[in-house]
Amino acid sequence: MALNIVVMAAGKGTRMKSALPKVLQKLAGRSLVQHVLDRTAALAAQQRIIITGHGAEQVEAALSSSGASFVRQMPQLGTGHAIQQAVPVLNDEGSTLILSGDTPLITAETTARLVQACDGRALVLLTIDYSDPSGYGRIVREGQAVQAIVEHKDASPAQREIRECYTGVMAAPTALLKRWVMALNNQNAQQEYYLTDIVAMAVAEGVPVLGLKTERESEVLGVNSPSQLAALERLFQAEQAQQLMEAGVRLADPARFDLRGQLRCAQDVEIDVNCVFEGQVELGEGVRIGANCVIRNARIAAGARIHEFTHIDGEAAGVTVGEGALIGPFARLRPGAQLGAEVHIGNFVEVKNATLARGAKANHLAYLGDASVGERVNYGAGSITANYDGANKHRTTIGDDVHVGSNCVLVAPVTLGAGATVGGGSTITKDVAPGDLAVARGKQVALSGWQRPSKKR
Structure with missing residues (x-):
């Protein structure tokens, strides 16, 4: 089955206070985004797509030998907007795995589990239980099925008691993903296009939405400072x-x-x-x-x-x-x-x-x-x-x-x-x-x- 891997690497990383784009900051001698690429190398992906934006020239030059292709997100209008830029180059069949370029310790085993669970038919979200989930989007389930991701500021008192949160990593059937992201709108306080809004679309269409939980917090830790x-x-x-x-x-x-x-x-x-x-x-x-x-x-x-x-x-x-x-x-x-x-x-x-x-x-x-x-x-x-x-x-x-x-x-x-x-x-x-x-x-x-x-x- 065809597999696309999309790595979002367009952010500026203002809190890094550096002229170097955030995804090029070094962890153990290699850039954050290179770690992400290395950890997915074993997946039989037909193509790897890196979404660049801030410092695009630097990022693309640094990864020129990686075999990945690049699309640019200019300006940066949210995660959904980022994936919209990749839509024209995604294969219609199979699955698309979406990763963050500043989350370098995702394991090969977890990415393989996401792709396997997706299998070109289900939307699969990587989740984790936090002891203090403040500020994170909560995973709302009905039984085992995910019904929604509710942002902290929009959550009810009962929903704020939920410890399971979305990590920003997902796998989706490519054809459905392309249709869903092109239907996103920015009618929200930030006027951005949120990728998480596709969960509601999948639920409305009866597409299975699965939450795959990781026990290792290191896998989903991002870098902002x-x-x-x-x-x-x-x-x-x-x-x-x-x-x-x-x-x-x-x-x-x-x-x-x-x-x-x-x-x-x-x-x-x-x-x-x-x-x-x-x-x-x-x-x-x-x-x-x-x-x-x-x-x-x-x-x-x-x-x-x-x-x-x-x-x-x-x-x-x-x-x-x-x-x-x-x-x-x-x-x-x-x-x-x-x-x-x-x-x-x-x-x-x-x-x-x-x-x-x-x-x-x-x-x-x-x-x-x-x-x-x-x-x-x-x-x-x-x-x-x-x-x-x-x-x-x-x-x-x-x-x-x-x-x-x-x-x-x-x-x-x-x-x-x-x-x-x-x-x-x-x-x-x-x-x-x-x-x-x-x-x-x-x-x-x-x-x-x-x-x-x-x-x-």
């Missing part, structure tokens, strides 16, 4: 932390954990406090992540230890860390860093677009960029690869068992053969043959009896 966004962020992170712990991950404190992408963990992974994971991250068996680390787009193999305050950012190229490697504290791995087993990268060491083979070590205050480093290399403190000539990048090749002394500059392109040694303080501009010692520094001079200048009184 920075404080609400922050509260939803913590709720979302708590849910993710719980899922990881149920899978066996040891989180030192789930309240101090942030996942802004996808994290896959093998057995016996330990994560300390205040760590942030972004993009695609994979942690192998027994990996330990120290406190205050940021890890983005990386694969970390079994037994590796990422010490405190390490920053790993693979961007598009990714970063890999081999089995048993020791990284940090205060290390930085950038895109293209490929570290083999038992590699050591110590404090204030930066690695970019470089491969380090098994057992290589750079333990202190060093830079390795555009380099190929062999096994068991010892790379001294304060040493760098000078890989950029002002226009182009060049590569440094360091063979197995090379020892690079402290405070050296390797000016690329240059090759150090296997077993070579570079004396501390050297600037190397030519290749070094295997096994050779290379020293390139000024001759030491000692002046006997020399005195420092003194200040004139």
